[in-house]
Amino acid sequence: MRPSFASLGPGCRGADPRRRAAPPARHGAPVTPRFSIVTPCLNRAATIGAAIESVLAQRHPSVEHIIVDGGSTDGTAEVLARYPSLTVIRESDRNLYDAINKGLRAVRGEIVGLLNSDDLYAPGAFAAAEAALADPAAEMVLGAAEFFSEAGTLKRLSGGAVALAEANVIGGITTMNAALYRRGLIERVGPFDDRFPLSADKDFWMRLVLLRPTVAVTGATIIRYRSHAGSLTFAAGDLREKLSRHLLDTARTRLAELTAGSAARAAYRRWHGWATGYRLLVQARRGDVAAAAATACGGFAADALWPARFLAFLPGHWRGRAARRGAV
Numbered sequence: 220m221r222p223s224f225a226s227l228g229p230g231c232r233g234a235d236p237r238r239r240a241a242p243p244a245r246h247g248a249p250v251t252p253r254f255s256i257v258t259p260c261l262n263r264a265a266t267i268g269a270a271i272e273s274v275l276a277q278r279h280p281s282v283e284h285i286i287v288d289g290g291s292t293d294g295t296a297e298v299l300a301r302y303p304s305l306t307v308i309r310e311s312d313r314n315l316y317d318a319i320n321k322g323l324r325a326v327r328g329e330i331v332g333l334l335n336s337d338d339l340y341a342p343g344a345f346a347a348a349e350a351a352l353a354d355p356a357a358e359m360v361l362g363a364a365e366f367f368s369e370a371g372t373l374k375r376l377s378g379g380a381v382a383l384a385e386a387n388v389i390g391g392i393t394t395m396n397a398a399l400y401r402r403g404l405i406e407r408v409g410p411f412d413d414r415f416p417l418s419a420d421k422d423f424w425m426r427l428v429l430l431r432p433t434v435a436v437t438g439a440t441i442i443r444y445r446s447h448a449g450s451l452t453f454a455a456g457d458l459r460e461k462l463s464r465h466l467l468d469t470a471r472t473r474l475a476e477l478t479a480g481s482a483a484r485a486a487y488r489r490w491h492g493w494a495t496g497y498r499l500l501v502q503a504r505r506g507d508v509a510a511a512a513a514t515a516c517g518g519f520a521a522d523a524l525w526p527a528r529f530l531a532f533l534p535g536h537w538r539g540r541a542a543r544r545g546a547v
Contacts, residue, residue, distance in 0.1 A: 253281035254345060255328030255402070259318035260286055263336040264294035266445065271302055273339035273443075277346070285325055287318040316411035316419040323410060332399045339443040341365060347439035348399040358404040358432035359383075362441030364397040373446060378436040380539075385428050385486060389493045390536035393424040397442040404432050414472070417465040422473070425490065429483050463501040467494040467514070474521065491521060492528025 470491035495518035
């Protein structure tokens with residue numbers, strides 16, 4: 220079943236001695252911020268300061284920035300202490316998405332953003348979001364994503380290239396950090412499912428797709444993803460092998476939970492077909508033929524048509540990869 224914020228336990232917005240609360244308004248009533256930014260963090264002393272500065276550089280007068288620190292021991296706490304305007308939740312968590320959910324339970328703003336501790340908001344991101352969300356029908360805004368390293372910008376993908384679409388969830392990429400969401404939409408889709416520690420973002424994006432929200436697309440760059448060793452955004456090697464397993468496990472779990480005949484189950488069946496083929500190819504490339512054969516057999520046990528579903532997504536996947544490779 221899809222989780223809800225209520226199911227995550229008490230303490231949604233109650234007092235917490237580990238939380239540095241936002242200051243009250245000068246005349247008593249608490250100020251409701253326009254933007255709420257949630258950043259999960261664990262041992263990111265080297266990059267968290269730049270992430271915070273990218274929020275401050277927006278020069279927006281009404282922002283709360285919530286940092287959920289899972290118990291850093293590398294000096295992150297000292298970096299956070301330099302910024303008294305932050306709301307800091309410091310406690311252990313189960314994984315990245317458990318931390319994000321804690322932050323989402325605390326948000327008070329009308330517009331919600333998710334910023335990784337090693338990434339940056341692009342200059343003018345909040346102004347672009349404000350312009351796009353001036354349309355009251357728009358429930359979220361999706362902009363361009365830039366990928367960079369210490370050597371410079373690697374590539375830029377437009378908001379259209381990373382659209383909120385099932386094909387991008389299943390066989391493409393999702394850039395949830397290049398979007399800003401109305402809080403009501405976040406509440407409708409529900410929290411990240413932290414049973415899926417490497418694929419909850421894909422699952423979240425799929426549930427958004429199924430809701431069919433009104434999306435405003437802006438040509439402005441919203442997010443800058445930092446490429447570095449250990450980044451979850453740039454999966455490679457052993458992480459890619461783990462990700463392929465988690466994507467398949469997520470699909471299997473959802474198929475077992477969802478009602479037969481529903482649009483959601485049909486979407487996750489297509490996900491399952493792609494994830495089975497992807498996992499099989501990753502295993503075959505590693506030379507583990509026996510594991511690849513077992514994955515194929517498991518796929519047939521769940522859905523005899525999985526190869527057809529996999530092949531249906533393959534042309535779009537390769538076209539998307541070619542387009543992303545040439546993106547600037």
